[in-house]
Amino acid sequence: MHIQRAAIGIVFAAVxxxxxxxxxxNDDTTTRSVQGIVTDASGKPVGEAVVQLKDTKSLxxxxxxxDPDGSYHFAGLGTNTEYELAAQHDGATSGKKTxxxxxxxxxxxxxxxxxx
Numbered sequence: 025m026h027i028q029r030a031a032i033g034i035v036f037a038a039v040x041x042x043x044x045x046x047x048x049x050n051d052d053t054t055t056r057s058v059q060g061i062v063t064d065a066s067g068k069p070v071g072e073a074v075v076q077l078k079d080t081k082s083l084x085x086x087x088x089x090x091d092p093d094g095s096y097h098f099a100g101l102g103t104n105t106e107y108e109l110a111a112q113h114d115g116a117t118s119g120k121k122t123x124x125x126x127x128x129x130x131x132x133x134x135x136x137x138x139x140x
Contacts, residue, residue: 072089
């Protein structure tokens with residue numbers, strides 16, 4: 025009798041474990057990310073450029089130095105916050121771009137072009 029209960033308990037635990045593994049993880053709908061490439065005026069990627077991300081509510085600024093291929097990435101951004109992006113390198117600057125609260129993409133690509 026005890027062995028039968030133990031066996032039923034083990035089978036039940038195995039079924040629960042399989043069901044838990046089969047469930048899809050919950051997508052986080054409260055955060056998003058932005059990524060892109062910084063290029064010079066001729067379109068070549070610029071490594072070591074500084075990309076600044078400004079939270080327009082709190083005015084907090086985060087910075088990222090681009091990878092050698094000109095790429096940058098900011099994660100963990102609020103979906104209810106608007107952000108401004110701009111890049112600079114050796115005196116050249118890009119125009120500001122806005123990541124709007126109306127953009128509902130989970131990962132947004134915003135390339136920045138330097139003016140010199």
